[in-house]
Amino acid sequence: SFTSIRLVAGAITLWILVQASSKRRAPGGSWPSAFALLAYAIAFSFAYVGLTTGTGALLLFGAVQIVMIAAGFFGGEQIDRTLVLGWLLAVAGLILLLLPGITAPPALEALFMLIAGVAWGVYSLRGRGSRDALGDTAGNFVRSVPGVLLISALFWTHRSADLEGTALAALSGSLASGLGYAAWYTAMPSLGAIVAANAQLSVPVIAALAGVVLFDEPITARLAISSALVLGGTALAVRRKLTPQGARSSIGT
Structure with missing residues (x-):
């Protein structure tokens, strides 16, 4: 219900x-x-109900990293020490943030989360050629509607939605998903695959910091250190300009 x-x-x-x-x-x-x-939305909806937040996030972002970094590597994006350092810092910060919630995942839910990660990586990569982020995102969402309605109909007996849940789902779809994905497609052409993959690692940290601001959640030493690592690593990668180097990339200076 929420996904549809x-x-x-x-x-x-x-x-x-x-x-x-x-x-x-x-x-x-x-x-x-x-x-x-x-595929991302449906797989994620099946996966998250059986996974802890930490485990789900590591599976999701791990799959995203593999897909996008591989695409950048084989697409000829340059990888240097600054980019590698930024990525390692961001990964270390993400693991530090999520470590307390990591448990051995159920196989089926883990598979669905990996599928969601691969699908999101592919969706992000396709945004590299976007010249009209708002229009392209709108078209992608409109085209996804028949599929999600069909799947919702197949699972109609398992529906669960009250007025508050419906309102939250609608707000999430309009703001976080619709406008957020359009903003992501705006950034993708200038970031490149590898830097964009690094930037994805900041999402859990930004969500945690939003909880501090909006819901008065406590600022812990673990959150502060992990935020510094992830955001600092992301900043290192984003500020670096990627240049094509042919069919493959190499580690330079």
Whole structure:
């Protein structure tokens, strides 16, 4: 229920924004990107119910890292010591943040989370060629709606949604998913695959810091250190400009 409401709300919000923009045009995107988005959302919804937050995040972001770094490596993006250092710092910070919640995962849920990570990595990579982030994201969301509604119909007897849950799902779809994914597609062309993979590691830290600001959650030494490692490592990678080096990349200076 949550996933279907989230994607439908995101599609509606983005379609309205595209139509209201100064350059009115049909939503862009593509079917392969929409399929990757749908696969991510569905696999994640099946996975998270059986995993702890720490375990799920490590599986998800681990799969994302492998897909995106491999794509950048074989696509000719340069990898130097600064980028490697930034990535190692960010990974260390993420593990420190999530370590208390890591447990041995159930096999099926772990598989679904790995599928979600691969799908999100593919969806992100397809954003490298986007020239209209809002229009492309809108088109991808709109194309994903028939699929998510079909899957929701197949699991209709397992639905669970009250008014508050529906409202939260709609807000999540409109803001966090719809507008957030459009912002991500805006950044992807200038980041490159490897730096974008590094930037993904900051998501759990930003979410934890948002909990401190919005919900008065305590600031622990572990959160402070992990935040410094992840955000510092991400900053090292993002500030570095990637340059193509042919079919493969090498570790330089």
